[in-house]
Amino acid sequence: MxxxxxxxxxxxxxxxxxxxxxxxxxxxxxxxxxxxxxxxFPWQAGPGQLWRIEGLPPLTSPDGTLEALIWNYNVVVRRVGSDSLRLLSTDGSEGNRYTRASMVWSPDSKRLAVYRVIPGYPREIHYVESSPDDQLQPKSSSLLYAKPGDVLDREQPVIFEVAERREIAVNDSLFPNPYALSPLVWRKDGRRLTFEYNQRGHQVYRIIEIDAATGATRAVISEEPKTFFYYSDARGGGKKFRADVNDGAEIIWMSERDGWNHLYLYDGATGRVKNQITHGEWVVRSVDTVDVGHRQIWFTASGMTPGEDPYFVHAYRINFDGSGLVAFTGAKASHAVSFSPDRAYYVDRWSRVDQPPVAELRRASDQSLVMELERADDSALRATGWRYPEVFVAKGRDSVTDIWGIIVRPTTFDSTRRYPVIERIYAGPHGSFVPKTFSPQTEMQALAELGFIVVQIDGMGTSNRSKAFQDVAWKNLADAGFPDRIRWHQAVAARYSSYDITRVGIFGNSAGGQNALGALLFHPEFYQVAVSSSGSHDNRMDKIWWNELWMSWPIGPQYAASSNV
Incomplete structure (x- = not known):
C-alpha cells in the first residue's frame, strides 16, 4: 500500500x-x-458446464471491430455498435450448444475458437431443511452433483474463420473420451491454439495443439501412466504443472514417469523431452517461479536430504538444463519461504512438531543469514505439562518402506501404566496428513487428556512419496494403508510397554470417516472401536472428480469391493 x-x-x-x-x-x-x-453452477456439478453460464457480455475482438456472442445456441458476430448479426454456425441447439464462456479470439482477430457442448446427465441431490430460520414449515432444495459413472458434458472445439464464415472441423481422434478439456488458448501468431485433454479414467492426459487453418491436431505431450495422472494443480497439492516458454517453443512439465514427481523440459515443436530437469528419489512439491530470462526454476521439494523426514518441505532453484541446484533452506524442518519482489532476499519460516517456528531473513545470493526475525517461545505451553509429540518411524508392509507418524501422550502420562490407543485417520490419496510443523495439536491432545495415547500415521496410498507409494490406493481405497498402519502400531508397542494394542480405536471425518468404519469392517482383528463422521462410505455415491480419480472409470467391481455398505 x-x-x-x-x-x-x-x-x-x-x-x-x-x-x-x-x-x-x-x-x-x-x-x-x-x-x-x-x-x-456449483463445482460439484462436474466438469464442463460452460453452457450454464448465462448473461456474459459479447466478446470484443482484439482489433476492437467485432463482437462475438451466442444467439439461439449458435455463434454470431456483429460490428461493434451494430445490431446486425452474422451467423457463423447453424447447427446449435438445446442439446448441442455453443458456449459464450469458452470463446477466444485469435490475436489477429481473424479467427474465433469456441467449444460446442452436448450436455450430460444433470444429476441432482435433494435436501430438506427441517427447521428454517424464516418460516415454520420445512424447505426443500436441490443441488447439481455429478457422481462416478454419470454421463458428462461432451465438449468439442470448433474454429471459425470469421470473414469467410467458414467452420474448420477439428480432428478429435486424440481426445475421443474426455473427462474434461481445459480452456482454449491461442499462440501469439494466431496460427495454432492449445488445450489440455483429461481422458475419462485419468490414464491419459495430453497437451493438444490445433492447426487453426486445417483443424489437424497433435499431442505435444501425452502423459499415459498405468494407474492415474493426478491432474490437480501442483500449487494445490496435485501433480500437474505446465509452463510454456517463449510461446510454447519449450514447455516445462511435471511428471511421475520415472517413479518420482519431477520436472522435464520439452521441445514444443517436436514434442520430445530435451532433458529431465530434476531427478532422484525425492519429489518436487510445487513450482514457485519460472525465470525465463535466466532459465531458472524456483521450486519446493521434499525427501532430497538423506536421513531427514521425507515430508519436510525445502526451497530450491535449478537451471532449465538441470544444473546449478541451489538449496535455500538448511534446517532439518519443514520450510515456508517468501521471496522479496526482486528475489534478492527471502524470509524462511521453519518449524517441526517438536520445534516452535523460527523466522529468518536471508540473502538469496549466498543464503547467508541477515538476521533472525523471530523465534517462538513455547515455554509457557510446556509449563502446563504439555509435551512435544513424538515422531515415530517404522517399516511398512514390505519391511522396506519407512512409515512416518506421531504419538501424542497425556500431560499426566505415566510410563508404568498401559494406555488404550486412538488413531486419527485420513487416508485420502490426494495428500499426506501427519503434521510436520509446530502446533499444540489441540484435537489430539484433548483426546489424550482423557487417558489415551493418540497417534496419526501416513500409510501407503497417500501422496508426497514415490508414485508406487501412492498407487496402492488405485482402485482400492479400502486399503487405506492399513497393513502399514498396523505394522507401525505393533512397532510402537514393541518399544513402549505403555502402548496397549489390545485396545485400539480409530476416528476420522469425510474420507477419514470411510477409513474409520473400514478399519472395523476389513481389520476387525486389530481395531475394536470406530467413530466415523460424514463418511463417504460408498464411492459411487460421492462427488465424481475425487472418486473417479482414484477408483477409475468405468464403474466396476472395485467400487463394491471398497464399499463400507
Whole structure:
C-alpha cells in the first residue's frame, strides 16, 4: 500500500494500516463487505458446464471491430455498435450448444475458437431443511452433483474463420473420451491454439495443439501412466504443472514417469523431452517461479536430504538444463519461504512438531543469514505439562518402506501404566496428513487428556512419496494403508510397554470417516472401536472428480469391493 510504504491487514472486524517508516498502526475502520458473486453452477456439478453460464457480455475482438456472442445456441458476430448479426454456425441447439464462456479470439482477430457442448446427465441431490430460520414449515432444495459413472458434458472445439464464415472441423481422434478439456488458448501468431485433454479414467492426459487453418491436431505431450495422472494443480497439492516458454517453443512439465514427481523440459515443436530437469528419489512439491530470462526454476521439494523426514518441505532453484541446484533452506524442518519482489532476499519460516517456528531473513545470493526475525517461545505451553509429540518411524508392509507418524501422550502420562490407543485417520490419496510443523495439536491432545495415547500415521496410498507409494490406493481405497498402519502400531508397542494394542480405536471425518468404519469392517482383528463422521462410505455415491480419480472409470467391481455398505 502507499507505494510500498505501508501494509494493511484485517484483525477481527477492523482494517488496520501500518506504516513502515515508524511502524505506527492506525485503525482504518470496519472491514469492507466483499461483493457477493454466486457461481453460475456449483463445482460439484462436474466438469464442463460452460453452457450454464448465462448473461456474459459479447466478446470484443482484439482489433476492437467485432463482437462475438451466442444467439439461439449458435455463434454470431456483429460490428461493434451494430445490431446486425452474422451467423457463423447453424447447427446449435438445446442439446448441442455453443458456449459464450469458452470463446477466444485469435490475436489477429481473424479467427474465433469456441467449444460446442452436448450436455450430460444433470444429476441432482435433494435436501430438506427441517427447521428454517424464516418460516415454520420445512424447505426443500436441490443441488447439481455429478457422481462416478454419470454421463458428462461432451465438449468439442470448433474454429471459425470469421470473414469467410467458414467452420474448420477439428480432428478429435486424440481426445475421443474426455473427462474434461481445459480452456482454449491461442499462440501469439494466431496460427495454432492449445488445450489440455483429461481422458475419462485419468490414464491419459495430453497437451493438444490445433492447426487453426486445417483443424489437424497433435499431442505435444501425452502423459499415459498405468494407474492415474493426478491432474490437480501442483500449487494445490496435485501433480500437474505446465509452463510454456517463449510461446510454447519449450514447455516445462511435471511428471511421475520415472517413479518420482519431477520436472522435464520439452521441445514444443517436436514434442520430445530435451532433458529431465530434476531427478532422484525425492519429489518436487510445487513450482514457485519460472525465470525465463535466466532459465531458472524456483521450486519446493521434499525427501532430497538423506536421513531427514521425507515430508519436510525445502526451497530450491535449478537451471532449465538441470544444473546449478541451489538449496535455500538448511534446517532439518519443514520450510515456508517468501521471496522479496526482486528475489534478492527471502524470509524462511521453519518449524517441526517438536520445534516452535523460527523466522529468518536471508540473502538469496549466498543464503547467508541477515538476521533472525523471530523465534517462538513455547515455554509457557510446556509449563502446563504439555509435551512435544513424538515422531515415530517404522517399516511398512514390505519391511522396506519407512512409515512416518506421531504419538501424542497425556500431560499426566505415566510410563508404568498401559494406555488404550486412538488413531486419527485420513487416508485420502490426494495428500499426506501427519503434521510436520509446530502446533499444540489441540484435537489430539484433548483426546489424550482423557487417558489415551493418540497417534496419526501416513500409510501407503497417500501422496508426497514415490508414485508406487501412492498407487496402492488405485482402485482400492479400502486399503487405506492399513497393513502399514498396523505394522507401525505393533512397532510402537514393541518399544513402549505403555502402548496397549489390545485396545485400539480409530476416528476420522469425510474420507477419514470411510477409513474409520473400514478399519472395523476389513481389520476387525486389530481395531475394536470406530467413530466415523460424514463418511463417504460408498464411492459411487460421492462427488465424481475425487472418486473417479482414484477408483477409475468405468464403474466396476472395485467400487463394491471398497464399499463400507
Amino acid at each position: 502507499d507505494n510500498e510504504r505501508a501494509i494493511t491487514f484485517v484483525l477481527r472486524d477492523s482494517t488496520w494500516r501500518c506504516r513502515l517508516a515508524n511502524y505506527g498502526c492506525t485503525n482504518d475502520g470496519p472491514v469492507r463487505p466483499r461483493p457477493e458473486s454466486a457461481p453460475p
